[in-house]
Amino acid sequence: MHFPDLPVLAPAYVGGVQLGALAALRHLPDAERQDFLRGCSTNVDQLAAGRWDTLLTSAVVVEEPMPLPYVLLLLAVLGYAEYAYGAWWAAGVFLLGHSAASLLVYGGLCATGADPATRSAVDVGTSYGFNAVLGALTAAVPSGPLRFAARAGLLVLGARPLLNRDRPTFTDVGHFAALALGVGLGSAVAGPRRAA
Secondary structure, three states: OOOOOOOOHHHHHHHHHHHHHHHHHHHOOHHHHHHHHHHHOOOHHHHHOOOOOHHHHOOOOOOOOOOHHHHHHHHHHHHHHHHHHOHHHHHHHHHHHHHHHHHHHHHHHHHHOOOHHHHOOOOOOOHHHHHHHHHHHHHHOOOOHHHHHHHHHHHHHHHHHHHOOOOOOHHHHHHHHHHHHHHHHHHOOOOOOOOO
């Protein structure tokens, strides 16, 4: 009997992030947990000090345990990306999207003169990478009007927080940047290696 190559990296990553959040919440006092989160953050103070390792650490840490619907969605998107394109492709798009969006946010905050609270804000999580992979997966939609509609629809949904608030947060900008980058990456790749 032949079993399909099931995703391994996606469940390991999602499970590890969730278990880490649960362990930190249960075992670390609040002040220590906040210090730990700030140390892993891609905020202005950290990057300005040359803490480039935070481009990786911020992708494997979350502030609170993720709600179950988001865990399932994250697992579905990353798992399908790994299944259809391979683990290296999925991990590469995730990390590239996360890092590039973090650096774009950093550059924007430096250019606009962020206040001290924003400069030291906790900025960790899976959402930038998730948005990048989701955008890139539009390459799996059949080419033509359907793929165009999928990409345009995702970008419109991603832009809504930027348009519906008087002052969008830097994470709103990061989410949209990661999604747009993912759509761009998806435009440059062929269809999935395996049929859906």
